[in-house]
Amino acid sequence: MSLLKNVAVVSKECVACGCCENTCPLNAISVFKGLYAKVDLNKCVGCAKCQKACPASVISIEKKEVI
Amino acid sequence: MESKKTWHNYLWIVSALYLVLGFFNILFAWLGLICFMVPLLIAILDGSKTYCNKYCGRGQLFELLGGKLNLSRNQDIPRWLRSKWFRYGFLIFFMTMFFNMLFSTWLVFSGVRELREVVTLLWTFKLPWHWANNSTVSPWIAQFAFGFYSVMLTSTVLGLITMLLFKPRSWCVYCPMGTMTQGVCKLKHKDYITKENN
Numbered sequence: 053m054s055l056l057k058n059v060a061v062v063s064k065e066c067v068a069c070g071c072c073e074n075t076c077p078l079n080a081i082s083v084f085k086g087l088y089a090k091v092d093l094n095k096c097v098g099c100a101k102c103q104k105a106c107p108a109s110v111i112s113i114e115k116k117e118v119i
Numbered sequence: 120m121e122s123k124k125t126w127h128n129y130l131w132i133v134s135a136l137y138l139v140l141g142f143f144n145i146l147f148a149w150l151g152l153i154c155f156m157v158p159l160l161i162a163i164l165d166g167s168k169t170y171c172n173k174y175c176g177r178g179q180l181f182e183l184l185g186g187k188l189n190l191s192r193n194q195d196i197p198r199w200l201r202s203k204w205f206r207y208g209f210l211i212f213f214m215t216m217f218f219n220m221l222f223s224t225w226l227v228f229s230g231v232r233e234l235r236e237v238v239t240l241l242w243t244f245k246l247p248w249h250w251a252n253n254s255t256v257s258p259w260i261a262q263f264a265f266g267f268y269s270v271m272l273t274s275t276v277l278g279l280i281t282m283l284l285f286k287p288r289s290w291c292v293y294c295p296m297g298t299m300t301q302g303v304c305k306l307k308h309k310d311y312i313t314k315e316n317n
Contacts, residue, residue, distance in 0.1 A: 070171055083168055085167060086166060086169075087308060107285070108196060109196055
């Protein structure tokens with residue numbers, strides 16, 4: 053069964069600074085191998101805290117189907 | 120939900136202290152090498168940006184000033200500032216100026232040039248800094264300290280300006296060390312990136 057919900061989506065321009073990781077209250081986002089931030093769609097509730105904190109403004113909140 | 124703070128959440132104090140100490144004894148500037156070596160070593164050995172993500176005192180300082188003290192306008196950074204062209208271009212410019220500073224140190228070391236007790240802000244403005252005691256060491260050691268402190272002060276000023284204009288940690292977007300360590304990680308995980316793109 054899949055669920056449609058708001059989640060954070062990181063664009064390819066991510067600079068991997070980790071501001072999102074430090075802000076997320078659910079530990080749903082983390083910097084992956086120093087390359088970019090990766091979102092755990094099952095944990096993310098789309099609260100947009102990471103979007104506000106992102107200095108590069110590369111995070112958006114979008115509706116996505118989560119399994 | 121506030122996460123529990125640990126020792127590395129207070130590294131902003133070290134960053135602030137570093138800037139203050141340079142006003143009293145320029146030789147403290149040498150300690151700034153830690154901020155150059157540690158992120159690089161972590162990126163090379165561990166293949167991560169853990170330094171930027173957890174231990175960067177300067178980033179924390181901007182976060183504190185811009186976020187907690189509300190000094191930032193919290194606006195989106197312009198697209199060109201986060202572009203690869205600007206980030207890598209700024210890294211090349213920064214490294215060129217860094218090697219220029221190393222060359223000045225070498226000139227003093229070899230006796231070609233005398234020690235210049237100035238801190239150069241934004242690679243242009245020469246601020247007299249003769250009160251910061253450096254009498255106990257060889258002139259080249261002091262020259263490197265003046266040069267390195269200039270680099271650190273300049274990057275702090277740039278970071279403060281972009282912190283005020285955009286988001287608190289806007290400096291992290293174009294920080295040369297951040298760009299360099301991300302580049303190292305990209306090289307280190309080249310296979311993974313290729314696999315992901317296919």
